[in-house]
Amino acid sequence: MKVTGRKDLEKLKDKGTASLFPDRVRIMVGMATCCIVKGADKVMSAIAEEVKRQGVRASVVPVGCTGLCYKEPTVEVVQPGKPKITYGDITLDRVPQLIEAIAKGMVKKEWALYQTEREEQLVQGGYHAYGRGTPKELKGIPKHSDVPFFRKQRKIILRNSGCINPEKIEEYIARGGYSSLLKTVTQMKPKEVIDEVTKAGLRGRSGGGFPAGIKWLSCSKAEGDGKYVICNVSEGDPGIGMHKSLLESDPHSILEGLIIAAYAIGAKEGYIYISSGYKLGVQRMEKAVKDARACGFLGRNILHSGFDFSVKVKEGGGAYVCGEETALIKSIEGDWGEPRQRPPFPAVSGLWGKPTVINNVETLANVPVIMTKGAKWFSSIGSQKSKGTKVFSLIGEVNRVGLVEVPLGITLKEIIYDIGGGIPRGKAFKAVQMGGPSGGCIPKRLSNLPVDYETLAQAGSAMSSGGLIVMDEKTCMVDVVKYFLTFLEGESCGKCTPCRVGVRRMREVLTDISRGKGKKEDLELLEKMARLIKEGAICNLGKTAPNPFLSMLKYFKDEYLAHIQKKKCPAGVCTS
Amino acid sequence: MESFDRSMIGGVLKKHGNDGASLIAILRDVQGECGYLPKEVLQYVSQKLDVPLSKIFCVATFFSSFSLEPRGKNVVSVCSGTACHVKHGGGVADKLTRQLKLSADGKTTADRAFTLEKVRCMGCCSVAPAVRVNQDTYDHVTQDAVNEILKKYGKS
Numbered sequence: 001m002k003v004t005g006r007k008d009l010e011k012l013k014d015k016g017t018a019s020l021f022p023d024r025v026r027i028m029v030g031m032a033t034c035c036i037v038k039g040a041d042k043v044m045s046a047i048a049e050e051v052k053r054q055g056v057r058a059s060v061v062p063v064g065c066t067g068l069c070y071k072e073p074t075v076e077v078v079q080p081g082k083p084k085i086t087y088g089d090i091t092l093d094r095v096p097q098l099i100e101a102i103a104k105g106m107v108k109k110e111w112a113l114y115q116t117e118r119e120e121q122l123v124q125g126g127y128h129a130y131g132r133g134t135p136k137e138l139k140g141i142p143k144h145s146d147v148p149f150f151r152k153q154r155k156i157i158l159r160n161s162g163c164i165n166p167e168k169i170e171e172y173i174a175r176g177g178y179s180s181l182l183k184t185v186t187q188m189k190p191k192e193v194i195d196e197v198t199k200a201g202l203r204g205r206s207g208g209g210f211p212a213g214i215k216w217l218s219c220s221k222a223e224g225d226g227k228y229v230i231c232n233v234s235e236g237d238p239g240i241g242m243h244k245s246l247l248e249s250d251p252h253s254i255l256e257g258l259i260i261a262a263y264a265i266g267a268k269e270g271y272i273y274i275s276s277g278y279k280l281g282v283q284r285m286e287k288a289v290k291d292a293r294a295c296g297f298l299g300r301n302i303l304h305s306g307f308d309f310s311v312k313v314k315e316g317g318g319a320y321v322c323g324e325e326t327a328l329i330k331s332i333e334g335d336w337g338e339p340r341q342r343p344p345f346p347a348v349s350g351l352w353g354k355p356t357v358i359n360n361v362e363t364l365a366n367v368p369v370i371m372t373k374g375a376k377w378f379s380s381i382g383s384q385k386s387k388g389t390k391v392f393s394l395i396g397e398v399n400r401v402g403l404v405e406v407p408l409g410i411t412l413k414e415i416i417y418d419i420g421g422g423i424p425r426g427k428a429f430k431a432v433q434m435g436g437p438s439g440g441c442i443p444k445r446l447s448n449l450p451v452d453y454e455t456l457a458q459a460g461s462a463m464s465s466g467g468l469i470v471m472d473e474k475t476c477m478v479d480v481v482k483y484f485l486t487f488l489e490g491e492s493c494g495k496c497t498p499c500r501v502g503v504r505r506m507r508e509v510l511t512d513i514s515r516g517k518g519k520k521e522d523l524e525l526l527e528k529m530a531r532l533i534k535e536g537a538i539c540n541l542g543k544t545a546p547n548p549f550l551s552m553l554k555y556f557k558d559e560y561l562a563h564i565q566k567k568k569c570p571a572g573v574c575t576s
Numbered sequence: 577m578e579s580f581d582r583s584m585i586g587g588v589l590k591k592h593g594n595d596g597a598s599l600i601a602i603l604r605d606v607q608g609e610c611g612y613l614p615k616e617v618l619q620y621v622s623q624k625l626d627v628p629l630s631k632i633f634c635v636a637t638f639f640s641s642f643s644l645e646p647r648g649k650n651v652v653s654v655c656s657g658t659a660c661h662v663k664h665g666g667g668v669a670d671k672l673t674r675q676l677k678l679s680a681d682g683k684t685t686a687d688r689a690f691t692l693e694k695v696r697c698m699g700c701c702s703v704a705p706a707v708r709v710n711q712d713t714y715d716h717v718t719q720d721a722v723n724e725i726l727k728k729y730g731k732s
Contacts, residue, residue: 034700037713069702241699276604276641278699317600317639320696334597335631336638393701395659401702433658467701469658483661487696493638 016174025058064249066162123176161249199375201387205362222355247281257364276318339539383409386452435462438544440551460551476573499542648691657697665705
């Protein structure tokens with residue numbers, strides 16, 4: 001149905017609420033890529049079959065990622081009169097017994113991870129209780145708020161992930177979705193929208209954390225019509241699955257943010273640029289765009305405001321450098337993704353030479369929340385200069401791997417130990433790698449550092465798009481740097497010499513070091529090359545390529561020296 | 577490939593409005609139909625779109641998802657993301673190379689039964705190291721599990 005105002009939106013909201021908090025049983029299976037790898041798709045079909053066989057009145061729905069990757073496949077069950085129960089490790093053999101319990105109106109306590117009595121309604125405020133009214137707390141099952149994995153998390157960007165069916169627009173609306181768009185286009189002037197985002201202190205959730213409001217303002221002031229907005233889902237950092245996960249779990253939150261951004265800067269057309277290989281994400285975003293169009297959130301005269309905006313989903317061809325703004329633009333234009341010198345910045349001259357704003361998925365998913373809850377609320381979360389939250393893909397040698405969202409300013413130690421549960425098998429924690437190929441390592445002794453843009457940059461690392469890879473004593477730092485340089489060598493577009501040749505030379509010298517053929521002047525040579533590449537490369541891929549080396553030299557020089565002088569790899573990884 | 581289905585390629589071009597700006601999407605669809613990007617087909621696309629063949633070659637070789645060579649019946653992709661690397665995915669890749677008797681730069685077995693590719697992050701870092709064969713993804717793969725996996729796809 002076409003939504004023309006508040007009343008229509010309420011109708012869809014009621015429909016969505018009925019589906020999220022139904023009278024009958026609702027069984028939700030986490031179905032993002034990481035879940036499917038662990039067999040969630042087969043588990044879901046088995047549940048649907050079993051429900052039919054045992055004659056249970058229940059709806060079986062796919063939802064996104066709950067973040068509990070270490071307990072996949074996860075299944076959540078809502079039953080009348082009961083809190084929502086989250087089950088972990090639900091493999092195929094457990095399905096018949098689980099459904100049997102549900103058929104009897106019981107709970108399978110031994111597989112339950114936690115219970116949730118009510119769901120926070122972040123956008124509209126307040127809570128919605130499960131089980132029609134006030135469900136009784138079940139004994140012997142921890143409460144959601146007591147689970148260590150969640151206690152220090154704060155979900156704003158991932159507010160709907162794992163909670164709604166990503167392919168049902170009414171479930172997104174029931175969680176306050178598109179009410180921010182309605183408010184923005186009918187009650188606010190574009191300049192007011194930009195001011196609010198600026199006041200909120202929202203910074204780009206990739207790269208250096210450029211203030212989103214300032215980017216929008218310079219684009220809105222840029223001369224010329226036919227402006228564009230682009231959502232960048234192309235940060236192909238090797239080692240993060242989080243953008244993919246948000247895309248698969250809650251595509252509408254990204255889309256709503258993009259439409260609001262378009263309204264703010266005066267764009268009539270936009271693109272969602274998705275990295276190659278994100279099939280499920282592309283499929284879900286295309287469905288989201290289609291549904292949003294049918295509801296009148298896209299197209300002509302959106303919500304009777306006179307604002308027109310259309311969006312296209314574009315899939316990339318698979319190149320890391322296409323996360324860089326100017327390369328991404330070339331790729332959308334149908335060219336190979338080669339970056340160009342900046343300025344002019346895309347905000348002045350971008351896609352087809354028109355003023356263009358490019359924001360990443362996480363940045364955009366924050367926007368609808370800021371529009372409704374206000375800049376003051378948003379800026380109360382986080383640290384002094386880094387506001388809001390950040391999603392991290394917490395992986396590597398850590399007990400509870402998963403997708404976590406934390407308020408900025410939290411310490412690394414809290415993330416790794418309180419949320420992640422520390423290092424498995426009694427091994428010693430060595431370092432954490434953040435910022436991917438353009439970032440760096442932070443050693444154990446600095447694990448009390450707060451996670452914000454400035455602190456991480458000073459420590460030689462980066463927030464970047466949020467991979468947080470925990471490394472134990474069995475990880476060799478020389479090997480890790482060699483790995484990143486090998487990756488960057490392959491991903492260098494080849495346009496400028498410092499990056500094309502310099503990164504290769506650095507990798508070659510490091511390879512020699514790792515094979516016990518290093519010379520004592522090698523470190524000096526590497527440092528010199530690092531400086532020249534940083535100064536001479538055209539784009540950020542090249543400019544930041546030496547970072548992993550520089551940060552590890554700062555903190556783990558001993559390890560380099562052991563390879564060079566003693567011809568030994570202390571971690572036992574490199575073989576000569 | 578000497579002859580190819582012109583009407584099929586025509587259909588792909590039409591689907592994308594014969595628009596050179598959709599070149600990446602067109603090449604993806606062509607590869608979906610042919611399994612790779614045959615030279616003759618690219619020449620045909622170049623003529624039809626009025627886009628220089630050199631540009632098409634640039635795009636096709638720039639992006640990692642395109643292949644100019646025929647690929648094997650089964651495509652084995654080893655994830656080379658950071659999490660998979662830290663969790664010893666490199667050893668798994670080496671074992672696969674040995675088992676499939678591929679040279680260091682060879683990608684496809686002589687009988688074209690298997691193509692081995694190292695791919696960038698698959699996005700399932702929590703189950704690292706990961707290996708994908710065609711549409712099936714395997715989690716927490718060890719070197720010991722490699723033979724078992726290959727056997728499922730007819731490797732004797």
